Amino acid sequence: MSLISALARMEAAASGRAEPVATVRHRHLAERPLVLVPLTTAGETGAPLGAMVGTDRGAPQVFTVAQPRDRDLRFAFLGRLAEALLPHLESCQDEVETIERKETDPESGKRVTVEAELCADAPQLLVPTAPGVDFVRLLGRSMRFRRTAEEDPGTPYPAPPRVPLLGRWLTHYAERSRVPGSSLLLPLTGLLTRHWATGQSHLEDQHLGTLLAWIAPPDGESGAEAARRAELERDGTGQLVRPPAGPATDPAFDNRLLAPAVARYDAGVPGAAEELRELIASQLRPTWEAMWQGVDLLRALPEGAHVPDRWRRDRQSYTHHRDRLRAGEPPQPRRDDAVTAARKLAMREQRQAELEAQEALDDPLVMAVRRLAGEAFTAAVTDVEMAYSEGKRPTPRPLVTLRTEDTPLLAEGDKVHRQLPEGAQQRAELVAEPEPGVLVLRLLSGMGRGKEPAQGTVPEPGDLLCWTLFEHSPRGGPGLPEPEETPWTHGGPPGEQTAEDPDPLTPEDVL
Amino acid sequence: MTPTLGGTEGQKATLPHQAERTPQQRLAELRGGPDVPQRPLDARALAALAANPGCRRRALLDGAGVDKGAVAQALGSPAPFGQSQFAFVRGNAFEARVKADGGAALLALLCAHTGEDCPDTSEVALPDLTADGPAGRAARTRLALDEAYGGWALLDHPILTLEVAGTTAYLEPDALALHPDGGVTVIEIKSFPILDGSADPAKVGAAARQAAVYALALAGPGATAAWAVREQALLVCPKDFSNHPAASLLPLRKQVATTKRQLARLTRVDEIAAELPPGASFSPGQDPGTLTAAVESVPAAYAPECLATCELAFHCRDRARDGGAVEALGRSVRGELGGLATVDQVLAAASPEGPGTDEPAAAALRRAAALRTEALGASRARAEALRASGTCDAEPGGAACR
Numbered sequence: 001m002s003l004i005s006a007l008a009r010m011e012a013a014a015s016g017r018a019e020p021v022a023t024v025r026h027r028h029l030a031e032r033p034l035v036l037v038p039l040t041t042a043g044e045t046g047a048p049l050g051a052m053v054g055t056d057r058g059a060p061q062v063f064t065v066a067q068p069r070d071r072d073l074r075f076a077f078l079g080r081l082a083e084a085l086l087p088h089l090e091s092c093q094d095e096v097e098t099i100e101r102k103e104t105d106p107e108s109g110k111r112v113t114v115e116a117e118l119c120a121d122a123p124q125l126l127v128p129t130a131p132g133v134d135f136v137r138l139l140g141r142s143m144r145f146r147r148t149a150e151e152d153p154g155t156p157y158p159a160p161p162r163v164p165l166l167g168r169w170l171t172h173y174a175e176r177s178r179v180p181g182s183s184l185l186l187p188l189t190g191l192l193t194r195h196w197a198t199g200q201s202h203l204e205d206q207h208l209g210t211l212l213a214w215i216a217p218p219d220g221e222s223g224a225e226a227a228r229r230a231e232l233e234r235d236g237t238g239q240l241v242r243p244p245a246g247p248a249t250d251p252a253f254d255n256r257l258l259a260p261a262v263a264r265y266d267a268g269v270p271g272a273a274e275e276l277r278e279l280i281a282s283q284l285r286p287t288w289e290a291m292w293q294g295v296d297l298l299r300a301l302p303e304g305a306h307v308p309d310r311w312r313r314d315r316q317s318y319t320h321h322r323d324r325l326r327a328g329e330p331p332q333p334r335r336d337d338a339v340t341a342a343r344k345l346a347m348r349e350q351r352q353a354e355l356e357a358q359e360a361l362d363d364p365l366v367m368a369v370r371r372l373a374g375e376a377f378t379a380a381v382t383d384v385e386m387a388y389s390e391g392k393r394p395t396p397r398p399l400v401t402l403r404t405e406d407t408p409l410l411a412e413g414d415k416v417h418r419q420l421p422e423g424a425q426q427r428a429e430l431v432a433e434p435e436p437g438v439l440v441l442r443l444l445s446g447m448g449r450g451k452e453p454a455q456g457t458v459p460e461p462g463d464l465l466c467w468t469l470f471e472h473s474p475r476g477g478p479g480l481p482e483p484e485e486t487p488w489t490h491g492g493p494p495g496e497q498t499a500e501d502p503d504p505l506t507p508e509d510v511l
Numbered sequence: 512m513t514p515t516l517g518g519t520e521g522q523k524a525t526l527p528h529q530a531e532r533t534p535q536q537r538l539a540e541l542r543g544g545p546d547v548p549q550r551p552l553d554a555r556a557l558a559a560l561a562a563n564p565g566c567r568r569r570a571l572l573d574g575a576g577v578d579k580g581a582v583a584q585a586l587g588s589p590a591p592f593g594q595s596q597f598a599f600v601r602g603n604a605f606e607a608r609v610k611a612d613g614g615a616a617l618l619a620l621l622c623a624h625t626g627e628d629c630p631d632t633s634e635v636a637l638p639d640l641t642a643d644g645p646a647g648r649a650a651r652t653r654l655a656l657d658e659a660y661g662g663w664a665l666l667d668h669p670i671l672t673l674e675v676a677g678t679t680a681y682l683e684p685d686a687l688a689l690h691p692d693g694g695v696t697v698i699e700i701k702s703f704p705i706l707d708g709s710a711d712p713a714k715v716g717a718a719a720r721q722a723a724v725y726a727l728a729l730a731g732p733g734a735t736a737a738w739a740v741r742e743q744a745l746l747v748c749p750k751d752f753s754n755h756p757a758a759s760l761l762p763l764r765k766q767v768a769t770t771k772r773q774l775a776r777l778t779r780v781d782e783i784a785a786e787l788p789p790g791a792s793f794s795p796g797q798d799p800g801t802l803t804a805a806v807e808s809v810p811a812a813y814a815p816e817c818l819a820t821c822e823l824a825f826h827c828r829d830r831a832r833d834g835g836a837v838e839a840l841g842r843s844v845r846g847e848l849g850g851l852a853t854v855d856q857v858l859a860a861a862s863p864e865g866p867g868t869d870e871p872a873a874a875a876l877r878r879a880a881a882l883r884t885e886a887l888g889a890s891r892a893r894a895e896a897l898r899a900s901g902t903c904d905a906e907p908g909g910a911a912c913r
Contacts, residue, residue: 004879004883006843010840023887024890043602045703200840201839368883
């Protein structure tokens with residue numbers, strides 16, 4: 001943790017209210033996000049207990065499973081979930097814009113420009129917590145290999161229609177959520193902790209109720225008190241007043257309320273199914289409200305300047321998945337082959353570096369963290385001396401003298417970068433440091449092609465500039481081989497991609 | 512080598528007020544008397560051992576076998592731990608299923624991983640381990656291992672003993688398998704899944720720690736030269752979304768070494784106990800004020816990680832927060848703060864008009880605070896300028912000036 005965010009935490013602990021650690025919103029927030037609050041059954045893998053779903057805070061859809069161990073009920077639930085989620089997930093497929101993309105021509109091997117479609121928007125999915133994202137991944141995994149009766153009439157225990165399709169969408173969203181800076185699927189706790197520091201630890205911040213209590217405590221109460229109540233307050237029957245945001249339920253709820261109700265359902269008591277539905281909904285409702293409260297808080301922040309750029313990549317990812325579905329490709333494999341895995345990792349590393357750079361450029365508070373770490377500095381221009389490169393065509397290489405109070409970790413010859421007022425980038429190198437706090441830089445780029453530098457690209461004495469030691473759009477490492485050229489050290493070429501077999505199902509699978 | 516625990520003769524001589532009592536008696540007193548049973552080192556205590564080995568309070572209470580849950584309840588900060596009966600039922604049903612038919616499926620999984628020929632169920636001894644009390648069952652377990660030597664045997668819920676903090680702790684692994692070559696494999700049956708060949712690393716780590724304690728107990732005194740515990744345990748979990756078992760071998764060598772070292776640190780519990788006021792005990796039934804004083808007389812090292820593993824964590828957290836300890840905000844916060852231990856000290860050091868200290872962290876803190884104030888001021892000024900000019904552009908970012 002950086003000293004600045006540690007300090008923010010301590011200020012929050014002292015004042016009893018969360019402190020900002022960002023001045024702009026660093027993630028895309030859709031106009032109509034789809035909120036999904038799932039609950040799971042303790043001890044069972046991928047056995048949902050219920051879910052609250054919707055884009056309208058006043059009208060959530062509630063789905064529940066009366067007996068989580070009954071496979072038929074489980075798949076009926078997933079079928080209804082598919083009917084609720086898929087229309088939204090598929091809603092942005094047809095509105096497209098045409099973009100140009102560079103591609104390697106397979107015959108000539110040359111780089112050619114091709115036209116491609118890009119969906120104008122993409123649906124966003126919000127869940128309460130990071131384990132909620134894992135649960136979405138697990139649900140996707142449990143559904144995407146299933147077969148419907150239509151696909152394979154001979155399959156035992158066929159899945160309801162569209163369930164495998166939902167599995168593929170959820171798998172795609174969960175996989176995309178691993179990319180730093182992506183916004184297709186986000187946990188609300190992650191979004192809030194990115195923008196506020198509370199007076200509790202990072203581990204306790206994973207509790208959505210306490211997090212919101214710190215950020216927006218009720219009137220007349222400090223965040224610390226409200227968080228304590230949100231975490232521990234129980235009613236007369238020993239039930240938590242604010243149930244956990246899931247997907248796991250509180251053991252006291254399971255043992256005192258849920259288990260007897262499930263037993264009544266199993267015994268065929270009339271009205272037991274309705275009772276269970278209401279019971280599970282009672283655990284979902286507070287989290288549902290909390291989700292929208294969090295969305296409101298985030299909406300109040302202005303969007304960071306680079307957020308639309310990153311959202312464009314999310315739209316690209318959405319479009320790619322749409323194309324794969326339309327091309328009739330098989331579901332995502334259980335394990336990636338070596339080249340795909342290496343590509344994904346390289347891409348995530350690059351996005352991480354890009355995210356860190358962009359967040360700093362968008363937000364002075366994030367830049368302050370980098371300045372404290374010696375990775376950036378602001379400096380006032382004290383002198384500019386025009387100079388030219390040696391060579392056939394001299395180009396401008398002005399020397400700029402700066403005075404700074406920051407302590408950048410620079411040595412002679414190191415490159416630094418800054419954003420020009422019009423958005424272009426300029427590179428410079430350190431020539432000398434005549435005395436501590438005084439730096440002489442040689443500008444290297446961003447001044448146009450002419451003999452004289454373009455207007456406004458060379459600073460003037462008195463200007464206050466922010467330079468970074470990191471590149472603004474970091475490049476990735478060297479390219480990776482095509483899958484067909486996977487070296488033997490990595491298992492060799494993966495061969496023809498075939499659809500994987502579904503998970504075998506047997507009558508004894510259900511206890 | 513075993514962690515033989517308890518005070519040495521030299522230490523006793525220096526503690527006159529305890530001269531006539533053995534460390535075991537002293538620890539029993541801490542529990543509230545010789546009749547109060549000792550809590551065994553369960554999975555949670557083991558996890559706490561790994562998560563926070565430096566906490567003297569936890570070391571003493573665990574070492575003495577105090578029921579920390581009851582103590583926390585009596586202190587008014589009950590631990591919200593509990594197991595859902597759904598998880599409990601599911602775990603038991605899965606274990607019963609794995610062990611059905613004389614453990615045929617279990618041995619098949621084991622042999623598939625070790626490369627041995629799977630024996631016919633008729634060749635596998637299934638000794639009866641029932642006896643009165645844990646001591647009797649532990650003796651039966653030892654006997655069964657000796658008797659079955661030279662052939663296959665599967666021990667269902669045996670009892671092992673381990674000397675912890677000078678007293679005998681009874682441990683109950685899910686199963687032990689004796690191989691014909693005299694090797695003994697610890698078997699752990701868990702209900703978290705192995706999904707597409709991988710399982711939750713945190714849960715696997717906890718299972719490995721648990722298995723390591725069993726392996727230590729098997730290698731302890733009373734171990735005959737004939738059989739030897741194997742360095743790999745067998746972890747059995749449900750496969751994917753089904754109830755069919757899948758297994759994997761867990762290497763234990765590192766965990767055994769770590770646990771052995773941590774248990775050896777517990778030998779000092781009698782030293783910690785010696786620092787307590789005479790007559791202090793952790794009996795939950797006593798007056799809450801006296802109990803609080805007894806608990807507070809042992810220093811704790813609270814960290815937010817404790818919340819998941821230690822029953823007393825909520826009590827310790829309240830104390831840490833009341834005292835403004837920076838650790839309550841997370842271990843990583845502590846790193847750059849040098850000797851500044853409380854929130855008030857840090858904020859005082861960070862303020863520009865704060866007292867000039869020679870604390871090296873103070874300069875960095877002041878710089879951090881100045882940079883933070885500058886950045887927040889800049890963004891506030893920008894927002895106000897936007898509001899004043901009244902330009903609410905149509906971008907989503909414009910929502911801020913509504």
